[in-house]
Amino acid sequence: MTTPYTFDVLVLGAGLAGMRAALAAHEGGAKVAILTKVHPVLSHSNAAQGGINAALTDRGDKWEDHAYDTVKGSDYLGDQDAIEILAEEAGKDILALEHMGVIFNRNDEGRLGTRRFGGQKRARTFFVSDFTGQAMLHVLYEQLMKANLPVFEEWFATSVVRDDDGRCAGVVAFEIRYGKFAFIKAKAVIIAAGGLGRVFEPSTNAMICTGDGMAIAYRAGAPLMDMEMVQYHPTTLKGKGLLITEAARGEGAYLVNSEGERFMERYAPNMMELASRDVVSRAEQIEINEGRGINGCVLLDCRHLGKRLIQDRLGQIFEEAKSFANIDLTEEPIPIRPGMHYSMGGIKTDVDGRSWDIQGNWEGVQGLFAAGETACLSLHGGNRLGANSLLDTVVFGRRAGSCSAAYAQSVHTPRVSDSxxxxxxxxxxxxxxxxxxxxxxxxxxxxxxxxxxxxxxxxxxxxxxxxxxxxxxxxxxxxxxxxxxxxxxxxxxxxxxxxxxxxxxxxxxxxxxxxxxxxxxxxxxxxxxxxxxxxxxxLKHILIYRNPDGRPRPDYLPVRITQWEPQVRVY
Amino acid sequence: MPYFQEFTLETEPSDTVLDALIRIRESVDESLTLRCSCRGAICGSCGMRINGHAALACKTKLVSLESSDALVQVEPMNNMPVIKDLVTDMGGFWDKIRHVQPWLQPTGPTPDAEYLASPESMNHLTGVMGCIMCGACVSDCAALEVDHQFLGPAALAKSYRFVADPRDGASASRLLDLNKPNGMWDCTRCMECIEVCPKGVGAMDRIMTLRAKGIGQGVPSTCGSRHAEVFADLIEQKGRLDEPMLAMRTFGLGNIGHILSFLPMTLRALVRGKLPKSGPLHRAIPGIDRIRRLFRYMRNST
Missing domain, CATH: 1.20.58.100 (Fumarate reductase/succinate dehydrogenase flavoprotein-like, C-terminal domain)
Known part of the structure; x- marks a missing residue:
């Protein structure tokens, strides 16, 4: 018996990176399917609130500036060739999203409006109120429905399969509703299964973010990279650790300690609350550790932004604060603290999502691709800038999808028994x-x-x-x-x-x-x-391979530097 | 057969229904099955009925529930098949979303930059884009309960999102499709979808706007659109709702067969004393001029 499921490209995960990859592979002529453990619109991309970065030249912005801010934000661990691609292709992808139907916020000229975000000198964050991720996710799912791509919905992947030559041959998965296992054969597998937030408790991440994609790739022999780089977001709620968007500070909210001081003056005199996330989270933790916190938190003060702006541009967190912290953001400051938020590390890929390819030689698993938070190019290095993750998903999701379609044309259907x-x-x-x-x-x-x-x-x-x-x-x-x-x-x-x-x-x-x-x-x-x-x-990456005995084995890769030599990092 | 099972547990004032369910799952009965993910009313997984009304478990505080005996009743969503415990089959829900061709259909060449559109014409759409497809409105929709073919509030709100988008070029054909049976005229305006929506999407209001846009664009008249028009006309003429006339004119005075089919119901109503004392056809109320002035004022001001 042979599996009824045979595809050119199988995408694991139906968040932004997964759906963008699937659509690109479909446009590239591949027979594509998506496999996801939750319905696509329930994916965790939903939770991205603040926006998506792009330096548009017709606004007087330069992609090089965006790239530099990203390099500096990464504390010079990000690979600059990948960051250049991210920044240079951002504009094209933002417009593609707008043309697909994303209702980005508009300015008075009827053009897309921007807001400020952390670690960046200019306002280059495009947004949909404070639920940008959700707005993008739903539009990509609309495109998926339009393209009528098959979705294995509520299926759980247990392994990446390799054939006798070591090439990726598909995945083994079971349908949660019926508990039935199947081998889904594919010439290429793109893992876009999101992050690993639940490895930490608390975390801003949804309960589904359990690092499945990274783990099954690692078990199949693909190296992981920068895994030690775990982002703590500066503004999360006590208790469950729900996220309060950086857009609050982007719109002008203050961070205040128990003495009423805007303490960021002492840590980042130029950028203040909009220094990069690692810097702000450390500052908050020092304030809390040195006794200037309030019950393990500091305060985020939005009051001076005014009711109108809060309801128009920060409506979701206004509701969230009311529902989950019993606080009216327009009336009182809200206690927040640093909380685990994002994994900069993941499956090592090249700039086309391959795991990972050096001049035609796959050093990872041939035929295996990754995109989004699951992947590590490395774009974000030691610290990701806010609003670069959504950009990462669409730029490198698209590139992984296109590359996988081309790859699938170049290889035969793998021969693996259904057993x-x-x-x-x-x-x-x-x-x-x-x-x-x-x-x-x-x-x-x-x-x-x-x-x-x-x-x-x-x-x-x-x-x-x-x-x-x-x-x-x-x-x-x-x-x-x-x-x-x-x-x-x-x-x-x-x-x-x-x-x-x-x-x-x-x-x-x-x-x-x-x-x-x-x-x-x-x-x-x-x-x-x-x-x-x-x-x-x-100034190098730590790669981690899994030894046959299950133990991790390190390897190292130099950071790729194109134009920006490491400097002292001051905000 | 479905049955209820009771669990007793200690709760904190800040606990949500989801917190309680997870605690049951983790410490009492691991097999308790529900969908849940974000815990913050963002992902839309944990739609279920709580004390008889659809809601997100993660957004519903236990203390907000009025119940004298502190008993909270949770059930799977209504109007969709149950798979297990609180998990429903959303397949039919998504089929209806798909029916409205929920993707932007622009006309003309794609611009080099973004589509130009005023903030007033675009920013308000974020209200309906806030829909997280949790299914609460569909669960509690009274019209769906008696007519499973009805498109339902979520799909209609989704359609509105495109009809009202200045970039979309297909609003005329969309409205024509919604004008068909099972479409926008089948909503009975019970307001449940507005009541239970955790994101303030206001599906019924969107449906009413779709109807107005449909009439404005001259979609072929249906019982639904005639009902709206005759309703307004009768108020203007008589100052009160003339229900028999409303029914007759809605179905068309020429449609004798259909009107005669109301006879048995009318007779039953008569026997039970439910026909208005004023007789089957109403006269205009005293002071009707003032009502007509209101209508004139409305017309002039729009």
Whole structure:
């Protein structure tokens, strides 16, 4: 029997990067399908609030300036050739989105309006109120419906399959609704499965962000890169860690400590609240640690922006503050604190999404591509600028899609037996058959998340990271024994959560491994035992491969510098 | 057969229904099944009925629920098949969204830069773009409950988003399609979709605007559009709602067969004393001039 599912290109994930990649591959003539564990419009791209950057020349902006701001924001760890592509192609992609139907905010001339965002000298962030990600996501899904591309909806991918030559041959996945496994054959697989936020607790990320894409690529032999670079967003709510958009500060909101001082004056006298995120998060944490916080938070003050502006341009967070913090943003400041938000690291790709190709030689897995937060080019280096992630998804989603279509034309359909899915099917059956016990997936997830947040947060040191590294094997042991009480085949979300936990543990291991390896402070990776950036030894990326025994193995790549030599970073 | 199961748990004042459900799932019954993801009323996964009305579990505080015995009843959304516990099959929901061809259909060449459009003509659309497709409006739609073919509030609001977009060139054909049976005239204006929407999309208001735009563009008259026109005309003529005349003129005075089919119902109403005392056909109320002046004023001012 052969699988009824055979495609040129299979995209894992239906967020912005995934859908953009699928559409580009479709335009490139490939037979494309998308596989996603949630309905496309429920993807986490929804949560991107503030906007999308582009330097449009007809506004007097220069893409080189955007690129420079991004390089500086990355603390010089970003690869400048990739950043140049991001900045240069941004305008084209913004216009393509507008032509597809995105209702960007307009200015009085009837043209697209911009707002300011952190780490950038100019207002070059295009936006849809404060739900830009959602507005883009829905429009890309509209285009997907128009193109009538097949979507494996609510399917969970368990492995990337390679043929005997080591080429990517598709994925093994099961349909959550029926619990049925299938091998989905594809010449090329694009992983666009989003980030790993839930590895930390709390996190701004949705509960679905469990690093699945990174983990299955890593298990299949693809290297991960910059995994130690984890962004803490400066404005998240206490408790669940919900995000308050940077657009609030972009529109002029202040950060204030318990003494009523706009403390950013002392940390970033020029850019103030709009310094890059790593800088602002560290400043807040210092204020809190030194006793100038309020119950573990500082305050974000929007009052002076006025009711009208808040409701027009920050409507979603106005509602969010009311619903989840019981605060009227127009009347009182809101307590916020730094919270885990984004993974700069991910599956190492080249500028066409390949994992990863050096002059025709795939150093990663041939036929495997990645885009979006799952991928690491590296664009964002040590710290991502706000509103560059949405741009990343559309520019490099598109490029990965186009390249994968061309690649698929150049290779034959892989020959792999359908029995390839047996291994994962058996693994799941064994998981379901485990004898009952007191430990739960939820308990292990919580222990993992709090460990990571405690030791791999805004400030890190050897002792703490070592503690985390010592805790992880115990969590993995527990995961290897934990039972699933729901034995059913239909919509078994307990099973999904158990499998996700396995992915999260792999991600956590690489994060800790990368962080311990990097003996300097750069971007979001700030070590109190190595407080200086060390360009002499560490102006390089840490690649992590998975050894056959499952342990991580490091490799290094120099940072690609085109025009901007590293300088002291001051905001 | 579906059944209810009761769980007892301690709660905090800040807890949402989702917090409570997750706590049940994590510490009492792992098999409790629901969709949930963002926890912040952004993704639209956790639509369900809470104490009889559709809502997002993550946005509903337990303390906001009026119940004397502190019992909160959660059910899967209505008007769609149930898969398991609180998870429904949204396939039919999306089929209806797809029916309205929900993508921008511009006419003419694509401009080199963005489409030019005034902020007034565009920025208001963010209200309807705020729809997160959670299904709450469809769950509680009274018209859908009796007519599964009705397009429903979510699809109609989605269609409005294109009809009202100055860049879209297909609004005439869109309105013609919505003018057909199961389209915009099938809404019974019960307002439930407005009540339950967690994002303030106001689907019913959008449907009413679609109707007005349809009439404005001269779509072929239907029972629905005649109902609206005759309603206004009767008020202007008589100052009150003349229900029998409204029905007759809506279906067309020439449509004897259809009008006669109302006879049994009319007789039953008569027997039960539900016909107005003034008889089947009303006269104009005293002071009708003042009402007609209002109509003239409205006409002149628009």
């Amino acid at each position: 390839i899915s047996d291994q994962d099917r058996t693994m799941v059956q064994d998981l379901l058959r485990r004898p009952p016990q007191a430990d739960t997936v939820a308990a292990i997830r919580l222990d993992l998340g709090t460990t990571m947040n405690h030791h791999l947060g805004v400030f890190r040191d050897q002792e703490g990271m070592q503690a985390a590294q010592n805790i992880l094997p115990g969590l993995r042991d527990r995961w290897g024994r934990v039972a699933i009480h729901d034995k059913g085949q239909v919509f078994n979300t307990s099973l999904v959560r158990a499998l996700e936990l396995g992915m999260m543990l792999d991600c956590a291991e690489t994060i800790v491994f990368g962080a311990i390896t990097r003996k300097e402070s750069r971007g979001a990776h700030f070590r109190t035992d190595f407080i200086q950036r060390d360009d002499e030894n560490w």
